[in-house]
Amino acid sequence: xxxxxxxxxxxxxxxxxxxxxxxxxxxxxxxxxxxxxxxxxxxxxxxxxxxxxxxxxxxxxxxxxxxxxxxxxxxxxxxxxxxxxxxxxxxxxxxxxxxxxxxxxxxxxxxxxxxxxxxxxxxxxxxxxxxxxxxxxxxxxxxxxxxxxxxxxxxxxxxxxxxxxxxxxxxxxxxxxxxxxxxxxxxxxxxxxxxxxxxxxxxxxxxxxxxxxxxxxxxxxxxxxxxxxxxxxxxxxxxxxxxxxxxxxxxxxxxxxxxxxxxxxxxxxx
Numbered sequence: 001x002x003x004x005x006x007x008x009x010x011x012x013x014x015x016x017x018x019x020x021x022x023x024x025x026x027x028x029x030x031x032x033x034x035x036x037x038x039x040x041x042x043x044x045x046x047x048x049x050x051x052x053x054x055x056x057x058x059x060x061x062x063x064x065x066x067x068x069x070x071x072x073x074x075x076x077x078x079x080x081x082x083x084x085x086x087x088x089x090x091x092x093x094x095x096x097x098x099x100x101x102x103x104x105x106x107x108x109x110x111x112x113x114x115x116x117x118x119x120x121x122x123x124x125x126x127x128x129x130x131x132x133x134x135x136x137x138x139x140x141x142x143x144x145x146x147x148x149x150x151x152x153x154x155x156x157x158x159x160x161x162x163x164x165x166x167x168x169x170x171x172x173x174x175x176x177x178x179x180x181x182x183x184x185x186x187x188x189x190x191x192x193x194x195x196x197x198x199x200x201x202x203x204x205x206x207x208x209x210x211x212x213x214x215x216x217x218x219x220x221x222x223x224x225x226x227x228x229x230x231x232x233x234x235x236x237x238x239x240x241x242x243x244x245x246x247x248x249x250x251x252x253x254x255x256x257x258x259x260x261x262x263x264x265x266x267x268x269x270x
Contacts (some may be wrong), residue, residue: 010060011046016053017203021177022124025061030069031120032080036094039124040213043101050266053211054203055109056102057102057128059194064113065121066143071135082152092153095120099127101155103222106215106267108206110199113179113188118142123150126157129218132200133179133188133258145174160225161186170221210242216240219270242270 010021020042022029027034046052059065071077083095096118102109111128119142125131143150143163148169162185170177182188192198206214212214216239226230242250247262255261 001121008035009042009214011042012055013049013052015204016051018052018055018205019048020046020055020057022065025059025063026068026252027069028061028063028116029059029095029121030066031073031083032069033096035069035100036083040094040097040101043097043105045208046107047101047105050211050269051269052107053207053214054200055102055105055107056112056196056203057109057124058199059114059121061115062139063115064111064117065124065160066116067119067121067131067146070146095151096153097153099123099157101128102129104156106218106270107211108214108218110203112195113139119150120152121155123152126161130189130191130199130200131182131187132192132202133182134193134195135179135191137179137180139181139182139187140176141170141172142174144172152155192249210243210252212246212248213252214242215267216243236251238239239270242268250270 003111010019010023012019012021022035022039024030024035026157030171046055055206073083084093086093102124108130109128110132111125111129113125113131113133114137118138118140119131121140122141141150141154142262154171166185177185179188179191183191190198220235220239223236227235246268248268251262251264
């Protein structure tokens with residue numbers, strides 16, 4: 001199955017694996033208003049699709065994403081209001097959605113980066129559960145170069161990966177670093193000559209597991225990583241009760257007991 005969203009984001013789903021492609025290659029997938037809106041719609045659409053077992057997020061052309069297209073977005077000052085206003089009771093605004101909403105998708109998300117991964121593009125990648133990169137991909141928290149601070153959910157996602165002094169250094173200096181250094185700092189999960197192929201193999205491996213267990217594991221760590229001991233332990237119990245004895249858990253037990261493989265059911269919601 002293949003769908004298009006205003007040409008800015010392409011989604012292809014096959015065998016439970018969704019490939020989401022940022023599709024503005026002539027601008028290094030720079031974030032203009034249609035791109036913000038298309039990424040938001042893609043994340044919300046895939047959140048509802050219980051048949052999706054894993055998601056690969058990548059960029060068309062020579063870069064993953066070069067960040068905010070300042071020139072295009074600033075042509076209309078109202079655009080910044082649209083990006084920063086938080087409607088209703090939602091936790092994130094339009095600018096933050098492009099990174100933060102991937103955390104809210106139950107299926108695991110793998111960002112595959114190459115070329116440039118700057119500013120907002122880096123924050124999109126940080127919203128994924130895993131980041132696979134080429135060694136020569138260039139990264140930067142680039143906002144301070146323009147006299148700004150990162151505002152696309154980095155304050156939530158970066159703190160889970162690096163200590164506060166490193167977060168401050170990278171943000172204040174806006175310095176560039178490559179995939180090899182990013183891996184050493186804990187910002188990238190794997191470095192490879194062909195990260196897309198590795199991501200596909202990993203996605204297939206994830207797709208072979210119970211989708212309930214995978215989704216519950218993602219939710220467990222997202223809710224407990226920076227929580228108190230009591231909250232973390234409560235989440236363990238709460239989610240275990242939701243998967244224990246359900247159809248997919250019974251199928252997993254049967255598969256590991258030598259019974260003929262039975263296909264897993266679509267993921268249940270938690």
